[in-house]
Amino acid sequence: MCKFKFWMLAFSTFVALCITLSKGATCKDGDHIGEGDPKSKNKEVDTTNGLSIYFDRSDDKMKFDCCGFVKEWEFYAKSNVGTVHFQVWRPSGSTYTLVGENQYTVTSGNENAEIRISITTAERINVQNGDIIGIYQPVLPIVSYKNEGSNNQYRQTTAAGTTPVGGAFDWSTVTQSTKRKYAIRADVTNGNNPSITNLAATATFTDDTVIGTLIFTLAVSDADSLDPLTTAMTTTSSQFTFDSSTLKVTSTAQLPAGTTPLNFQVTDGCGNTDTGTLTVVVTNIPPVIHNLPYNVNVKEDQTAELELYVINATDSSQYDTVTCSIQSVSPATSIFFTKNSLYGIYLQAFPSLSYDTVNAYVLTIACTDSKDTVTGTFNVYITRNNAPVFTNLQASVNVTASYTTGTSIYTVTSSDAEGDQLYYNMTCSSVTCPFAIYHSGEVRSTDNLQGYTQAGYDLYIYVYDGKTLVGPKTLTIVVTDINTAPTITNLPLASAVSVPENSALGVSVFQLSFSDLDTTDTHVVTATYTPSSGGTIFTMDTTSGLISTSSTTNINYEVLASPSIVVNVHVSDGFASATSSLTITVLDINEAPVFGKTLYHLTGSEGSAGSSVGTPAFDVADPDTGATQTYGIDCPEFNINSNTAAVTLAADYDLDVSGSLSVITCNVSVTDGELTATSALKITLNDVNDNTPAFSQPSYTFYTQSNEAVGTVLGSIAASDADIGAFGTISYTLDQVSLGNEYFGAQSNGDFFVKAGLTSFSNGQTLSITATVTDSAGLSDTATVTIVIPLSTTAATTTTTDRYMTFVDDPRNIAWVCAAIVVLVGIVILMIYQSFRFGDFTRIGNWCQRVSTKPSEPKKPYRMSTYRTQKVRDIPETRYNRHSVNSGWKPWRTGIVEL
Numbered sequence: 001m002c003k004f005k006f007w008m009l010a011f012s013t014f015v016a017l018c019i020t021l022s023k024g025a026t027c028k029d030g031d032h033i034g035e036g037d038p039k040s041k042n043k044e045v046d047t048t049n050g051l052s053i054y055f056d057r058s059d060d061k062m063k064f065d066c067c068g069f070v071k072e073w074e075f076y077a078k079s080n081v082g083t084v085h086f087q088v089w090r091p092s093g094s095t096y097t098l099v100g101e102n103q104y105t106v107t108s109g110n111e112n113a114e115i116r117i118s119i120t121t122a123e124r125i126n127v128q129n130g131d132i133i134g135i136y137q138p139v140l141p142i143v144s145y146k147n148e149g150s151n152n153q154y155r156q157t158t159a160a161g162t163t164p165v166g167g168a169f170d171w172s173t174v175t176q177s178t179k180r181k182y183a184i185r186a187d188v189t190n191g192n193n194p195s196i197t198n199l200a201a202t203a204t205f206t207d208d209t210v211i212g213t214l215i216f217t218l219a220v221s222d223a224d225s226l227d228p229l230t231t232a233m234t235t236t237s238s239q240f241t242f243d244s245s246t247l248k249v250t251s252t253a254q255l256p257a258g259t260t261p262l263n264f265q266v267t268d269g270c271g272n273t274d275t276g277t278l279t280v281v282v283t284n285i286p287p288v289i290h291n292l293p294y295n296v297n298v299k300e301d302q303t304a305e306l307e308l309y310v311i312n313a314t315d316s317s318q319y320d321t322v323t324c325s326i327q328s329v330s331p332a333t334s335i336f337f338t339k340n341s342l343y344g345i346y347l348q349a350f351p352s353l354s355y356d357t358v359n360a361y362v363l364t365i366a367c368t369d370s371k372d373t374v375t376g377t378f379n380v381y382i383t384r385n386n387a388p389v390f391t392n393l394q395a396s397v398n399v400t401a402s403y404t405t406g407t408s409i410y411t412v413t414s415s416d417a418e419g420d421q422l423y424y425n426m427t428c429s430s431v432t433c434p435f436a437i438y439h440s441g442e443v444r445s446t447d448n449l450q451g452y453t454q455a456g457y458d459l460y461i462y463v464y465d466g467k468t469l470v471g472p473k474t475l476t477i478v479v480t481d482i483n484t485a486p487t488i489t490n491l492p493l494a495s496a497v498s499v500p501e502n503s504a505l506g507v508s509v510f511q512l513s514f515s516d517l518d519t520t521d522t523h524v525v526t527a528t529y530t531p532s533s534g535g536t537i538f539t540m541d542t543t544s545g546l547i548s549t550s551s552t553t554n555i556n557y558e559v560l561a562s563p564s565i566v567v568n569v570h571v572s573d574g575f576a577s578a579t580s581s582l583t584i585t586v587l588d589i590n591e592a593p594v595f596g597k598t599l600y601h602l603t604g605s606e607g608s609a610g611s612s613v614g615t616p617a618f619d620v621a622d623p624d625t626g627a628t629q630t631y632g633i634d635c636p637e638f639n640i641n642s643n644t645a646a647v648t649l650a651a652d653y654d655l656d657v658s659g660s661l662s663v664i665t666c667n668v669s670v671t672d673g674e675l676t677a678t679s680a681l682k683i684t685l686n687d688v689n690d691n692t693p694a695f696s697q698p699s700y701t702f703y704t705q706s707n708e709a710v711g712t713v714l715g716s717i718a719a720s721d722a723d724i725g726a727f728g729t730i731s732y733t734l735d736q737v738s739l740g741n742e743y744f745g746a747q748s749n750g751d752f753f754v755k756a757g758l759t760s761f762s763n764g765q766t767l768s769i770t771a772t773v774t775d776s777a778g779l780s781d782t783a784t785v786t787i788v789i790p791l792s793t794t795a796a797t798t799t800t801t802d803r804y805m806t807f808v809d810d811p812r813n814i815a816w817v818c819a820a821i822v823v824l825v826g827i828v829i830l831m832i833y834q835s836f837r838f839g840d841f842t843r844i845g846n847w848c849q850r851v852s853t854k855p856s857e858p859k860k861p862y863r864m865s866t867y868r869t870q871k872v873r874d875i876p877e878t879r880y881n882r883h884s885v886n887s888g889w890k891p892w893r894t895g896i897v898e899l
C-alpha cells in the first residue's frame with residue numbers, strides 16, 4: 001500500500017513537472033524581463049508613426065522564462081507624447097499570437113522621463129515561458145533606444161498595429177534589424193489560484209425529469225481576470241454532460257434514481273487548479289393506481305371468459321413502464337388472470353362459481369415501475385341467478401285457415417325469481433312459418449293462413465332473462481281446415497316424350513294427371529317452356545292438363561332452337577299449387593327433296609353420243625340439313641350427271657334421220673337416298689347443219705346447137721343435201737364470167753337450160769363453166785359443166801335408155817375403156833388443133849386447169865355403184881366416161897354414154 005502511494009505521488013510530481021516545463025516555472029514576484037535600467041537607453045527615438053516593434057533578440061533578453069503575470073511596465077518616454085501599447089507575443093512555429101497588451105498614454109510634461117506603470121490584478125497579462133515583449137505606438141514613437149552592441153535584434157513594421165488581442169501577425173515576414181536596445185522592461189509576479197466558487201453542492205430531481213434538463217451551472221473565478229481558466233468534469237458519466245464554455249451540467253438520459261457524485265476541476269494558465277463535487281440526488285415517483293379499490297358482481301352461472309376490470313395504473317415518468325399483476329387472491333384460486341398491456345383482469349371460462357361456496361374474492365393487485373411497487377384491492381362478489389321458467393308450455397292450439405295476418409294465437413307466460421326483464425324468441429319446425437313471438441310472449445300469425453298447405457307447426461320457444469337462455473319449449477299449432485295442395489301424379493317421367501317433326505296439328509302429346517284431397521277445388525294448369533319458343537309448337541289445355549301439338553304451327557325440326565323442350569307445368573287450386581316438368585324431344589324426320597317446279601325446260605343441239613345438252617336450272621330444296629341430292633332421268637336418249645344434273649346425249653342423235661323428235665319430255669327425279677321427288681324436263685334439240693350439199697357428178701357435159709332455142713333444157717345438174725328442212729334447201733349458181741354473158745341457167749330442181757341465144761358461138765366450139773350448189777347455211781359444192789356445140793349439125797340426137805349394171809358385169813368394158821382412151825386422145829388433139837385454128841386458148845386453159853385441179857382422181861380406188869345414162873346428141877364415135885368425186889369417202893359414181 002505504502003509503495004503504491006509513493007509511486008502515485010511520484011507520478012503526479014512528474015506530471016506537474018511536465019506542465020511546469022511547458023509553461024515555465026512559476027514566476028518569482030519581483031523578477032523582470034528586458035532592460036534592467038531603461039533610462040540608460042535614453043538616446044534616440046524612432047521617427048515613423050504607427051510603429052510596432054518585436055524583440056526576438058538572440059540573447060533572449062526580451063523573452064519571458066516563467067509562467068506568471070506582468071505587474072509593472074517600466075520604459076523611457078523620449079520627446080513625444082501619445083499612447084503606447086505594451087504587448088506580449090507568443091510565437092508558436094510560424095504563428096505569432098498577441099497574448100495581451102496594456103496601454104499607457106504619455107501626456108505633455110511627462111515626456112523625456114523614465115515611467116513605471118503598475119498594472120492592476122484584473123489587467124495583468126498572463127505570460128508563459130517563451131513569450132516575447134512587443135511595443136505598438138499608434139501615432140508618434142515614444143519609447144527611446146540606443147544603438148549599441150553587435151546583435152540586439154528587433155523587427156519594426158507599421159503593418160501589425162491593428163492586430164487585436166488574441167489575433168495573429170506573422171513577424172517572420174518583417175526584416176530583422178540589429179544593434180539597437182530599447183528602453184523597456186516588464187516586472188513579473190506569480191499569479192493567484194483559480195477556484196470553483198459554488199461547489200460542493202447538491203442538486204435534487206425526480207425521475208420524471210426530461211432529458212436535456214439543466215442540472216447545475218458551475219461558477220469559477222480567478223483574481224487574475226486575464227488568466228485563462230479551463231473547467232472540466234472529471235467524472236465519466238453517460239447520464240450527464242458538461243459544457244466547458246457555459247459551465248452547464250445537463251442530463252443526457254433518464255436520471256438514475258439515487259445519488260450520483262460528479263467531480264469538476266478548474267485549471268488556470270499556469271496549471272494551478274481547484275476541484276469541487278456536485279451531488280445529484282434523484283428520487284423515483286412511484287406508479288399510481290387510479291381506479292382501485294373497486295368491486296364487481298359476477299353471476300354464479302357465468303360460463304364464458306369474462307373481462308372483469310381494466311386497471312388504470314400510470315407512472316408520471318415517461319421513462320418508466322408500469323406492469324400490474326395479481327399479487328394474491330383470497331381465498332386462493334387461479335380462476336383470475338391478467339391479460340394484455342392494459343392490465344385487464346379476467347375471469348376464466350367455466351370458473352364454476354358458486355355463491356353458496358364462495359360469495360366474494362379479494363384480489364390484491366400490485367403495480368410496479370420496477371423501482372417502487374404499489375398495491376390496490378379488487379373485490380369480486382358472486383351473485384346468485386335463477387333462470388326464468390315457462391309457466392304455460394308445452395301447449396297446443398287449434399287454428400283455422402281463415403286466420404288473417406296479425407291474429408293472436410297464444411300468449412306464452414313465464415316467471416323469473418329475480419324479476420328480470422324477459423325476452424322471447426323462437427325457431428319453427430317449418431322453413432316457411434307464418435308465426436312470430438313478441439317480447440310480450442304473444443304469438444301471432446304473420447300471414448293469411450289460407451295460402452299455406454301445412455297442417456301443423458311446432459314453434460320452439462326460448463325465454464331469456466339477460467343471462468340465461470331457457471328453452472326450447474314447444475307450442476304446437478294445428479290448422480284444422482288446411483287447404484291441401486294439388487299433387488301431380490304422373491310426373492316426373494323416366495324419359496322424355498318423343499314427338500316426330502311434321503306431326504299433325506293439334507294431336508295429343510301428354511296428358512297431365514293430378515289429384516287434390518280438396519275435391520271441390522277447381523284447378524288451373526299452366527305451362528311454361530324452355531326454350532320459350534316451345535310455346536309456339538305445343539299448347540297446354542288449362543282445364544284438362546292435356547299437352548298437344550299446336551293447332552296452327554307445324555313442327556319443323558330444322559328451325560327449332562333446341563330439339564329438347566322442357567315443359568314446366570304448374571297446377572294451382574287458387575291457394576296452393578304443384579309444379580313439375582317433363583321433357584319433349586322433337587325427332588328429326590327425313591323429308592323428301594322437292595322440285596320447285598313441275599316442268600323445266602332445257603334446250604340443246606343434236607350431236608354425237610356424250611355431247612352436252614345443258615344443265616337444267618333445277619331448284620331443288622331439301623329441308624334436312626346436310627342432305628345430298630342425286631339426279632336421274634328416264635329418257636333413254638339422255639344421261640344425267642347424278643351430282644351436277646348436267647344432261648348429255650346417250651347416243652348419236654341426228655334430227656335428219658326420219659322420225660327423230662326435236663322436243664322430248666322426260667321424267668327427272670331427285671333423291672336424298674331414301675325419298676325421291678320427280679318433275680318433268682322438256683328438252684328441245686335444235687337441228688344442226690351437219691351435211692354439205694353435193695353434185696352427183698364432178699362434171700357434166702351437154703351437147704347443143706348454136707341455134708338452140710332459148711329455154712331448152714339441156715340436162716340436169718341436180719345436187720342433193722342430207723339435211724332435211726331449212727339446212728336441206730339448196731340453190732344453184734353458174735359462173736359464166738368467162739363467156740361474157742349469162743347464156744345458161746339452172747332451175748331450182750337442177751335443170752340446166754339455155755338462157756340466151758348461142759348464135760355467137762360457132763359449131764365445134766366447146767364451152768366450160770362452173771356450177772355451184774349452196775345450202776341455206778352456205779355450205780357448197782362445185783362441178784364443171786362442159787357444153788359442146790358439135791361440128792356436124794345433122795347428127796341426130798341420140799337418146800339412150802337408162803339401164804344399170806355394174807362395171808365388172810359387162811365384158812365389153814375392157815374393150816370400150818381402150819376405145820375411150822383413143823377417142824379422148826383424139827378429142828384432145830382436136831381441141832388443140834381448134835385452139836390453134838381459132839386462137840382461143842381459154843378452152844385449153846380451162847381444160848388444163850380442170851385436169852390439174854383433180855390430179856389424184858385417177859389414183860383413187862374405184863367404188864362402182866351405179867351407171868347413169870346421159871343423153872348424147874352427137875359424136876357417135878365418141879365415148880365419154882365421166883366420174884365425180886364427193887367429199888369424203890362417198891362411193892364413186894360413173895356415168896356411161898352408150899353408143
Ligand SMILES: *[C@@H]1O[C@H](CO)[C@@H](O)[C@H](O)[C@H]1NC(C)=O
Nearest residue numbers: 289290291310311312313314
Ligand atoms: C387513468 O386515470 C387518469 C387519472 O384519473 C385519467 O386521466 C386517465 O384518462 C385514465 N386512463 C384510462 C385509460 O382510463
Ligand SMILES: *[C@@H]1O[C@H](CO)[C@@H](O)[C@H](O)[C@H]1NC(C)=O
Nearest residue numbers: 395396397398399478479480
Ligand atoms: C283441437 O282439435 C282437436 C280435434 O278437433 C281436439 O281433439 C282438441 O281438443 C282441440 N284442441 C284444443 C286446444 O282446442
Ligand SMILES: *[C@@H]1O[C@H](CO)[C@@H](O)[C@H](O)[C@H]1NC(C)=O
Nearest residue numbers: 423424425426427462464469
Ligand atoms: C334468442 O335470443 C338469445 C339471446 O339473445 C340468442 O342467443 C339466441 O341466438 C336467439 N335465438 C334465436 C333463434 O333467435
Ligand SMILES: *[C@@H]1O[C@H](CO)[C@@H](O)[C@H](O)[C@H]1NC(C)=O
Nearest residue numbers: 634635665666667668678680
Ligand atoms: C312420267 O311419269 C308419269 C307419271 O308416272 C307417266 O305417266 C309418264 O308416262 C312418264 N313419262 C315418261 C316419258 O316416262
